[in-house]
Every structure is written in structure tokens, then in C-alpha cells.
Amino acid sequence: MGANGVERRPLRRDAQERRDRLVEAARREFARHGVDASLEKIAREAGVSIGTLYRHFPTRMDLLMAAFRPRLDEFMAGAAEALAIEDPWDGFVHYLENLFAMQAGDRGFNDFLSRRFTDNAETERIHDQMCRHIGDVLARAQDAGRVRADLSQGDIVNLIWSNGRMIDATSTTAPNAWRRHLHLMLDAYRAERAHPIPEPPMTDQQLYDAMVHLSQVD
Amino acid sequence: MGANGVERRPLRRDAQERRDRLVEAARREFARHGVDASLEKIAREAGVSIGTLYRHFPTRMDLLMAAFRPRLDEFMAGAAEALAIEDPWDGFVHYLENLFAMQAGDRGFNDFLSRRFTDNAETERIHDQMCRHIGDVLARAQDAGRVRADLSQGDIVNLIWSNGRMIDATSTTAPNAWRRHLHLMLDAYRAERAHPIPEPPMTDQQLYDAMVHLSQVD
């Protein structure tokens, strides 16, 4: 079955082989240089011409989705795991740990999580699903009185941005620094030590706009 | 007196006027697009040719320093204020509030604080001074038992990165979101009920490398 449910004949053998090499090269380049990596370089890296790249992946997003599919599945599985853990706090921590670790492992995926590409129905779907996951994990921990009640989904998205930036900075020189950041944040999130926050959480609209903003070029 | 102490005759009247216009335009463009803003655009904006820009500012850093000098002074003054506040915790909060607010006010300055340009003695000096300030403010609050003892300078630099990214995302849609982030972080930093952190702080070398890394193009 094709991506959109349309049955299509399999690729010719040579075409399939080139396509695989492209996805492989894209994974490497996106991981190294983020989602804005040069397509021409990816083609070169794959030993394929730029025209071929465009034949298989008409838009950058097509290539991104092909490259990140496994990572995305892995990530979603981690989120499901979190909800399966009995203790709500442990589930919350597991969710964040999984999130941070995946961001740390791949700069492209890190970018991908931080930005929201509005021109693509599938990525919208993915982001919605992510937001639902966050909401569930968070609400459960809050209902159990373990996470401060005034924490919002937007604060977690914020955390994604923060951590993303930190990982950009430290990944080559201190690859585990994110774990420190995470545990510091956990102390900020615990219900026991909460002090009132003088600024209200972002509205859904603000949050959405901010994510879209990050995906637009200056 | 010239920047490096060399006495040089004043600029010709027309040259001075163009230089002023350039600095003005640079401030605007850097604020809007970060420190990587296009120099050609800045020249256009100033109504001056690109050649003239290069005559006055042979390197991007020369222009950056000219544009940010007032902001830098303002920032350093805020840091001094923080140390002048009697209560160590209040001083700590004041320092961070000043820092965040200045990051929020100018995308270029935000970039500037996050990165470390190694090819320039003056910026190195500035960063060293900033690190000293952070160290002083932090140590004072820790000695007073108000900030958790296991917090390191690197964690504050981390905070600069985190907040920088958050501001990039939210400045146009939720310009005060940083204040919420700050107060969340304060709850993470308070000494009372701090939980142990399983990852050691970054070494000075790691911290330095990370800052340099951020200032290098992909």
C-alpha cells in the first residue's frame, strides 16, 4: 500500500536501490546538519544525481518523512510505554527521558520535534498526536498530585525547545549534559516545591504560532 | 581614542554620517534576524553601498560590536546591580531577570550571548567577564544557602541557551512567556528540597567547546 492508501506497482529494481541509498544518506545528513541540510549534498552523498532525488522525493518533507519514519515510530512507542507504567510520576519521567534521549540522538529529529510544518497533513497529525501524549502523561501525574497543578502542556513544549537548543550546543562535547538538565527540570515540576508562577501559560494559539514560527526561515 | 587606544583623526563628516547610518541599520537587522543577518541588506537599509560597509567594518564582528556596545554596557550594569542587592537570593533573581529580559528584547543580542566567537579578543574578554559575574552571583546565593549547592555555572549558561531558544520561538506570539520559564527555573534552583542530580556538571572545557560550537556554521 502506498503512503496514501493507493496501490502502486513496486519500483524498478535500480530505482528502489537508489531510493534506499538516498534515504540512508538523508538520515546521515539530517542527523548531522538538521532538517535544513543541503539536498544537493544528500544526493552527492548517495552517489545519485539531484534530479533523481527530486524524482523520488518531490519536496523536502517527503524525504524527511522517509528518513524519520523509524525514529518517529520509536518515539511514539516510548510515549505509549510511559502511559503503561503504573506510577504516574515514573511514567512522566519516562516520557521525558525518552523524549530527551531521542532529541540527543539525532539533530534532525531534534529539529523536527521543535518545529511545525504546516504545509503537510501528516506532520500535523503527528504533532497533534504528540500533544495528546503530552497531555495524557501530564494530566495523569497531576491528578495523582505528583506534578504541580499549574504546569501546562505549553511548558512541556517549551522544555522541548530548551532541551533542543542545549543539545545543539553540547552534543559533541558533553553528550550526556541533557540528563542533568532533565533532572533539574524535574525539581521544577514536582508538586511539593511549587511556588506560584507570575505569568499565565501560553494559549493553544500562541503555542501553535510559536511552533510554526520556528519552522519559517528568517 | 580609537578602540584599541590608537589616536586617529576624526572621520570626515560624510563618512561619519554614513557610519552612523550603518550602525543604526545593523542594530535593526541584527535585532530582527540575529547575528547572521545579511550584510548586503544592512547596507541597503542604510542607503549605502556594500563597499562602504566593508570600509568601515572589515569584519562582521566589527559591526556587531559597534551595534551592541550600548546593550552590552546596559547588560553589564544590570549584573553589577544584582551584586549590589543585599539579599543574595534577590540578587540572583535580579541577575536572571535582567538577563532574560535583555535576551527577549533583541534577537541579535540573544544570539550574541549564546555564542562565543573565538577569533576576537574583545568578545573573549566580555564572555570571561560574564562568566565571572555569573560565578559571583551564584556563589553568593549558594553561600547563603538559598540556591542549591550542586548548581554549577554551566547550568546557568545552559539556562541562557534554553531561554534563547524559547524566545526565538515565542517572541512574536507570546512575548512574556520567558517570565514563566524563569519562575519555573527558579523553583528548580531553590535550595530547599533539592533532589540529587545524577549527571555531573560540565567541565569548563566542555562549556567552552559548546559555546564555540554554537557559533560555527553547520
Place this chain on the structure above:
DNA sequence: CCCAAACGTGAGGCACCCCTCCGGTTCGCT
């Protein structure tokens, strides 16, 4: 008022990157 020094200009070389299009190549079905 004159002229040398200071200054300004913008075309142009170079390096990227994106994306298209058409002539040539390869596959695999019959």
C-alpha cells in the same frame, strides 16, 4: 580655490542552494 587624501560605488568573481527539464539510459515484460 585647489588638490591630495579620504571616501564611496557597484559590478563582478566565487560559492552555495533550490528546482526543472530534456536527452539519453536501463529495466523487465512480452
Place this chain on the structure above:
DNA sequence: AGCGAACCGGAGGGGTGCCTCACGTTTGGG
């Protein structure tokens, strides 16, 4: 084997940005 559909290559047009340099313009001291 032969042929048409599928596929591939890569030149090339359009865009942006950096930086230089030969030539023309302006200033202000003498």
C-alpha cells in the same frame, strides 16, 4: 531480442550571500 515505460543525469536558470577592487566623487586643510 526488442521495445516502451520508467528512470537517471546534469546542465542551467534563478536566487542569495560574501567580499574585493578599480575607478569616480567628496571633503577640508593649506
